Amino acid sequence: MERIPILRMGQFLLVTIQIDLYDRLALDLAADLVKTASKTGARGILIDISAVDIVDSFMGRILSNIGAMAKLIAAETVVVGMQPAVAITLVELGLPLNGIHTALNVEKGMALLRSKIAGIAGETDPNND
Amino acid sequence: MIKTAILLATEHMSILREEDVVPFRYRVKECAAGIKMGLVNQTYLITAASELARNMLKYADGGIVLIETIERDGETGIRLMFKDQGPGIEDVGLALKDGFSTGGSLGVGLPGAKRLVNEFEIASEPGKGTSVTIIRWANG
Ligand SMILES: Nc1ncnc2c1ncn2[C@@H]1O[C@H](COP(=O)(O)OP(=O)(O)OP(=O)(O)O)[C@@H](O)[C@H]1O
Ligand SMILES: [Mg+2]
Numbered sequence: 707m708e709r710i711p712i713l714r715m716g717q718f719l720l721v722t723i724q725i726d727l728y729d730r731l732a733l734d735l736a737a738d739l740v741k742t743a744s745k746t747g748a749r750g751i752l753i754d755i756s757a758v759d760i761v762d763s764f765m766g767r768i769l770s771n772i773g774a775m776a777k778l779i780a781a782e783t784v785v786v787g788m789q790p791a792v793a794i795t796l797v798e799l800g801l802p803l804n805g806i807h808t809a810l811n812v813e814k815g816m817a818l819l820r821s822k823i824a825g826i827a828g829e830t831d832p833n834n835d
Numbered sequence: 836m837i838k839t840a841i842l843l844a845t846e847h848m849s850i851l852r853e854e855d856v857v858p859f860r861y862r863v864k865e866c867a868a869g870i871k872m873g874l875v876n877q878t879y880l881i882t883a884a885s886e887l888a889r890n891m892l893k894y895a896d897g898g899i900v901l902i903e904t905i906e907r908d909g910e911t912g913i914r915l916m917f918k919d920q921g922p923g924i925e926d927v928g929l930a931l932k933d934g935f936s937t938g939g940s941l942g943v944g945l946p947g948a949k950r951l952v953n954e955f956e957i958a959s960e961p962g963k964g965t966s967v968t969i970i971r972w973a974n975g
Binding site for chain 2: 726728729730759760761762763764767789790791792794795798799800801
């Protein structure tokens with residue numbers, strides 16, 4: 707069965723979505739990610755969607771669900787590399803991407819995750835955006 | 836009421852199961868690229884198409900889509916006509932409101948699809964089915 711590989715990078719997990727996700731594959735990915743994150747104690751998940759040319763409400767929901775499930779095991783989710791046309795379309799569609807962060811690319815996403823983790827560890831520190 | 840237009844090309848696709856959605860979107864994108872529709876408009880169109888195809892699957896056990904390349908007043912565009920024989924929609928006005936869903940979902944599909952296209956028409960008869968027609972012009 708087809709599956710999207712999950713790469714471990716230190717305390718983060720990275721998945722690169724290269725193909726149009728059909729529903730089963732997307733649901734499997736969400737389950738795999740959360741399982742892997744809890745097994746490895748990963749603190750952050752990076753989802754690279756730079757090759758994805760459509761995010762509809764189904765796909766948006768999958769991303770939000772991953773974010774929500776990851777939060778339960780104390781991990782943050784960052785979606786990176788969203789194409790500008792996709793971002794504009796999401797706004798017009800009116801789909802909120804709750805529970806996830808976005809960043810321009812993987813490097814910026816990692817930086818964001820590090821700052822989030824540092825923020826949580828610092829506890830008393832207010833958010834410094 | 837959507838005005839008449841000259842038909843340049845027409846084909847149809849059945850949407851009967853989830854796996855049909857991706858090839859359908861792909862075909863719509865090809866047709867849109869074929870009339871030199873810009874990338875943002877293409878993305879608007881295929882996203883709206885995806886929402887309407889998913890609704891057909893979720894609420895009506897699938898249906899059929901006519902994919903047409905049309906011309907009107909010197910403009911070319913893509914017209915998609917979604918037809919199903921599902922339960923229909925009792926209150927179309929309500930179904931078009933942001934946040935309305937009978938499927939426990941976000942209720943963004945219909946109103947969102949409407950925002951993403953230039954023309955949008957829906958007709959539904961309870962017990963008979965639903966048809967939704969959308970047009971996105973290449974330079975709209
Ligand atoms: N083809 C259809 N046949 C019957 N009812 C439909 C059809 N399409 C939409 N509806 C009805 O209209 C409502 C609104 O549709 P819409 O796509 O906006 O939201 P949704 O599908 O419930 O949620 P989302 O699209 O955000 O997942 C649906 O909940 C359903 O009751
Ligand atoms: Mg819908």
